[in-house]
Amino acid sequence: MQVVRHRYDAVIVGAGGAGLMAALHLAQAGIPTAVLSKLYPTRSHTGTAQGGIGAALGNMEEDHWEWHAFDTIKGSDYLADQDAVEIMCREAIDCVYFLEHMGLPFDRTPEGKIMQRRFGGHTNNRTGEPVRRACHAADRTGHMILQTLYQQCIRYGVQFFNEFFLTDLLLTGDPLETGTLCCGVVALEMQTGILHIFHAKAVLFATGGFGRLFKVTSNAHTLTGDGCAVAWRRGIPLEDMEFYQFHPTGIYKLGVLLSEAARGEGAYLLNGLGERFMARYAPKLMELAPRDLVSRAMYLEVREGRGVNGKDYLHLDVRHLPKEVLEKKLPDITEFARIYLGVDPEKEPVPVQPTAHYAMGGIPTNVDGQVVVDEKNTPLVGFYAAGECACVSVHGANRLGTNSLVDILVFGRRAALHMARFCRDADFVPLPENPEAPTMEHINRLLNNNDGRWRVGKIRRELQEVMMDKASVLRTGDELRECLDKVRDLKAQYAQVRLDDRHSAFNLDLIEALELGYLLDCAEALVASALNRTESRGAHYREDFPKRDDAHWLKHTLAYRKGDDIAFRYKPVVITKYPPQERKY
Amino acid sequence: MEVVVRILRFDPEKDGKPHWQEFRVDAEPNDRVLDLLHIIRDEHDGTLAFRRSCGHGICGSDAMVINGKNRLACKTLVKDLRQPITIEPLRGFRVIKDLVVDMEPFFAKYRRVMPYLINDEPPPQKERYQSPEERERFDDTTKCILCACCTTGCPVFWVNGEFLGPAAFVAAHRFVFDSRDRAAAERLQILAEYGGVFNCHMAFNCVDACPRGINVTKAILELRQAILSGSAQTGSELAHR
DSSP: OOEEEEEEEEEEEOOSHHHHHHHHHHHHTTOOEEEEESSOGGGSGGGGOOSOEEOOOOSSSOOOHHHHHHHHHHHTTTOSOHHHHHHHHHHHHHHHHHHHHHTOOOOBOTTSSBOEEOOTTOBOTTTOOBOOOEEOSTTOHHHHHHHHHHHHHHHTTOEEEETEEEEEEEESSOTTSTTOBEEEEEEEETTTOOEEEEEEEEEEEOOOOOGGGSSSBSSOTTOSOHHHHHHHHTTOOEESTTOEEEEEEEETTTOOBOOTHHHHTTOEEEOTTSOOGGGGTOTTTGGGSOHHHHHHHHHHHHHTTOSGGGSSOEEEEOTTSOHHHHHHHSHHHHHHIIIIIOOOTTTSOEEEEEEEEEESOBEEBOTTSEEEOSTTOOEEEEEEEOSTTEEOSSSTTSOOTTHHHHHHHHHHHHHHHHHHHHHHHOOOOOOOSSTTHHHHHHHHHHHTOTTOOBOHHHHHHHHHHHHHHHSSSSBOHHHHHHHHHHHHHHHHHHTTBOOSOOOSTTOHHHHHHHHHHHHHHHHHHHHHHHHHOOSOBTTBOBTTBOSOOHHHHOEEEEEEEETTEEEEEEEEOOOSSOOOOOOOO | OEEEEEEEEOOTTTOSSOEEEEEEEEOOTTOBHHHHHHHIIIIIOTTOOOOOSSSSSSSOOOEEEETTEEEEGGGOBGGGSOSSEEEEOOTTSOEEETTEEOOHHHHHHHHHTOOSOOOOSOOOSSOOOOOHHHHHTTTGGGGOOOOOTTGGGOHHHHHOTTOOOHHHHHHHHHHHTOTTOSOHHHHHHHHHSTTSGGGOOOOOHHHHHOTTOOOHHHHHHHHHHHHHTOTTOOHHHHHHO
16 A cells, blocks of 8 residues: 655644634644644535524624523533633634625625624523624534635645545644653545555644534534544543434435524424424523524423424414515525425425434543543644634533534634644654554455445445434433443444445545544544433433433543443532522523 | 336446436435435435535525426425436436536636625624625525536536536626625626626526526526626625615
8 A cells, every 4th residue: 555645733623613713824824734634624624514603793792702602501511611612702702703804705794794693592691681692604603614715825835735635633642641642643545545644743633523423413424423533542531422413304304404594584393283382491592592402302302292293393483574574584595495395385394303413522622623532631732723623622511502613713823823833843853663564454454345244335224223213312321221232232333344445536435434443433422421421401401311410420521441341530610709609491 | 005216327337328227216206306216225225425415495505306207306206206216326417327427627717707795894893784685586596506507507517618617607696796895896797707697598407407496597688787887897896776
């Protein structure tokens, strides 16, 4: 197998919003930077974000970043680190202006300012009423962020390596030992099958989430937890993996997202009796309650027989909204319903069910994007993470709508600024010997497994089904235990996976097998962490422990891979000025 | 129901030239063509290569020729197609494997039109103001997902290697008519040269092919008018017309 070597001060893996925001800032700082993506950058999943970026510009009505911070912390069920949330909500404002200056075509108010709309959990802190905070470009805000950042990266000459697939992270030793440094990554060039070693002073993972763990998901086929799994295999912990968000309004069975922007513009959720059932669960915010509450309410309605036609879905109803709102502010959503369901939302309500959407947990970092490896927040020097693959933690146990975009922008930038300072002062450290050897061995084993028994698709399907059945919105200890056993069975089967394709050029069979390996690792960390946390908080709801338990569990989970098992450690939650309270909407 | 799918296959490591292969797939009328491709990969033949990501028409990865037309596999439903369903790679680019083509020449042409906002005046502390009318002026061309359905369906692109193609024109339009941009004149100059907007023959294939419903020909006509009426205008002036 051919190996090619490269050397860049900074290497970024992933070209979604976090990766491109970082790349642009590194390029503007004059740091030689390479961006690796397993896609073409404009294919990244940031592009599918619809609703908006939360930032307290106050263009429509009174708003303050402190209100945004409180909403985020309350939404997180008090698990978010409050210092990080304050930074995020304060810097969100400047990031929005930055994007506007870079060319992002926001919708405008009559006087020409950036237009804002309501979104779940964002409130006026004095009245408790919804506040217009989400800055948007129709219902393709993410598309415009991705395009704008990619365009400016072209302008600033960022070096892209498209369709390069991450296989390994290079460290000088054990990440938990002092003095260990990060020095690069290994990647497979998909078009040729050639391995590439990137020697770097600083590496940023911005590899996104792992929604493909679940059968019904809003996530792209390519969201398979690559960065999280690669870091985990190298001994880096994963934080708060038990907190996985289900978005309330996925298209029934398909999971394709119908943005919260629909409810932000006034859409209703109806059960089989035609009731706006959210009145029972969140009388004040109704459909604009945070996602964990709404998704849970939907599962409960279905369980109690109030799904539509006795089935496991509910209705999103936009029929009462002006035609102009559907056409101008929600055009993509309207089109999705028409294409995939054959439903005209102007005339009929749209069948929806909760869809696996967002990982609150991930690779632990501090507020400068540095990866930290223990409860004392010791950084692994030279290694950074940002975006969905990272856990700062600003989302805690449940992320508010719009805050994923805020997170990628603020922490993509902060990571880049820290990396730029670091790269100016640091030297390259020598790579370990034969850095490509583990990747090569793994790939050769997959390609030459002549007596393998199982196809990738079969194992992946069973994984997605068991995760959906037993580890999604409503959980119990018994079911999680069964789920963990099944995930470990599937890992054993994965050792006997059989590929049809043994060639080098664009071997999707090999790529999907590597991705399945990553998914299995993420699944194991998620389920084990969920089983371990014997309370309910945010998106993690245990029917056998239905109450939040601050006395024992106001802390972050750190899961470590220890041989074939998992060990847990815990990190305190940073509280600044918002003491935990009961969460009511 | 059983669906017959014929795919143009090519593996550079064993095939001298592309060949057709037929699959019989158990699928639902509401399935996407992308679902068919996944069923084939998961149950019939894992060597099949194609690009895909979001699965709902936003990322632009899975453009291919389906029953002779350029479409996104994830936005095309089985029930809307006559059988056998034929699937080929996009035309005009080197095939890397099966349905995967080399997109680099496409992005090279995109980069030629300077597809980024240029305004080196010091920005205000907050946002630059733009009226809803100014914003509306280029709304249609902000929808482009760079899938290449338009460019690879264009007869001029097939015969003229210099032709920048409709996707590059759409990208140029998005900035030329943005009141905040200051480089309209430079872009219009590029578009006025050989291979630019005057080489378009108005076949309208691009409008037909665009999965985002962009009126590409209208954008090209507006660019031509902007060139003809004097290329010295700023984006701001053009946006107001």
